[in-house]
Amino acid sequence: MNLVTIHNTQLPIVEYRGQRVVTLAMIDEVHKRPEGTAGRNFREHRDRLIDGGDYFKVCVDEIRRHKTIDLSPKAREDVIFLTEQGYLMLVKSFTDDLAWTVQRQLVSDYFRPPQSPTLPQDLPAALRLAADLAEEKAVMALENQQQAKKIEALEHLFMPGETPTQFAKRLNGVNSQQINAVLMSMKWIFDAESNPDHSPKYRVYAIARDKHWLTEKPFKVGGEGIKTFIRYAPVMLEDGTKKLFDLYLAEKLPMKKTWDGKFFYEKFNPESPL
Numbered sequence: 663m664n665l666v667t668i669h670n671t672q673l674p675i676v677e678y679r680g681q682r683v684v685t686l687a688m689i690d691e692v693h694k695r696p697e698g699t700a701g702r703n704f705r706e707h708r709d710r711l712i713d714g715g716d717y718f719k720v721c722v723d724e725i726r727r728h729k730t731i732d733l734s735p736k737a738r739e740d741v742i743f744l745t746e747q748g749y750l751m752l753v754k755s756f757t758d759d760l761a762w763t764v765q766r767q768l769v770s771d772y773f774r775p776p777q778s779p780t781l782p783q784d785l786p787a788a789l790r791l792a793a794d795l796a797e798e799k800a801v802m803a804l805e806n807q808q809q810a811k812k813i814e815a816l817e818h819l820f821m822p823g824e825t826p827t828q829f830a831k832r833l834n835g836v837n838s839q840q841i842n843a844v845l846m847s848m849k850w851i852f853d854a855e856s857n858p859d860h861s862p863k864y865r866v867y868a869i870a871r872d873k874h875w876l877t878e879k880p881f882k883v884g885g886e887g888i889k890t891f892i893r894y895a896p897v898m899l900e901d902g903t904k905k906l907f908d909l910y911l912a913e914k915l916p917m918k919k920t921w922d923g924k925f926f927y928e929k930f931n932p933e934s935p936l
Contacts, residue, residue: 675772683718692764693756704742717742717745722737749768823879824897826906832928834921834926850902851865851867852867864896865894876899878897879895880893
């Protein structure tokens with residue numbers, strides 16, 4: 663007889679009418695309750711339980727005939743088999759720590775055991791299974807290969823200190839002149855310049871910094887006859903690089919009309935203008 667261990671107690675697997683069931687004695691044993699506790703609860707609440715749904719009352723002759731469980735030769739009384747639902751209703755009053763543990767394990771390990779794969783019964787079925795497994799393996803290998811290439815690309819793609827415009831210029835086909843407009847629509851950056859006649863002063867939204875997509879790099883602006891002041895340039899972070907690269911591969915970045923449809927990037931050039 664097959665056994666299942668529930669909280670250091672070995673229980674026999676009992677099946678009746680195609681489903682796993684437990685006896686009242688099994689409940690007392692696994693819950694460490696005095697003999698007859700589950701039986702008393704059953705008698706007290708029997709009117710609330712559904713015969714044929716929550717429990718089955720089975721005569722000893724049927725049990726012996728089908729060898730459902732081991733019975734004493736002297737056994738004469740009918741045996742109560744509880745289904746999963748009946749068991750859970752019966753032990754509602756069991757609220758100690760052990761009861762919670764046992765109930766969880768009985769449901770997951772006894773009443774709902776992991777399903778074993780169905781083995782093919784003939785040669786055609788076996789060949790179909792082999793073909794399906796080979797196809798799944800090939801698909802998985804291709805996905806792993808693609809993922810490995812993507813990881814390798816990302817490892818060499820991120821360059822500290824690079825601006826979104828510089829990054830976009832290295833992505834084949836991307837219209838880098840529109841990348842800031844895209845980042846504004848995505849709420850990564852905003853224009854802090856209130857005068858429409860002046861050039862934009864892009865700043866990074868707090869959410870983009872919190873998610874490690876972008877940061878800011880301060881730099882001085884000045885010249886002859888111009889008072890020196892500080893401006894800020896949005897700068898890519900590694901997580902932001904990955905996210906934009908995913909958008910690039912999904913063709914969700916602005917692309918040039920002359921784009922050849924190929925996805926690749928050029929090496930980082932620190933001399934590229936902001």
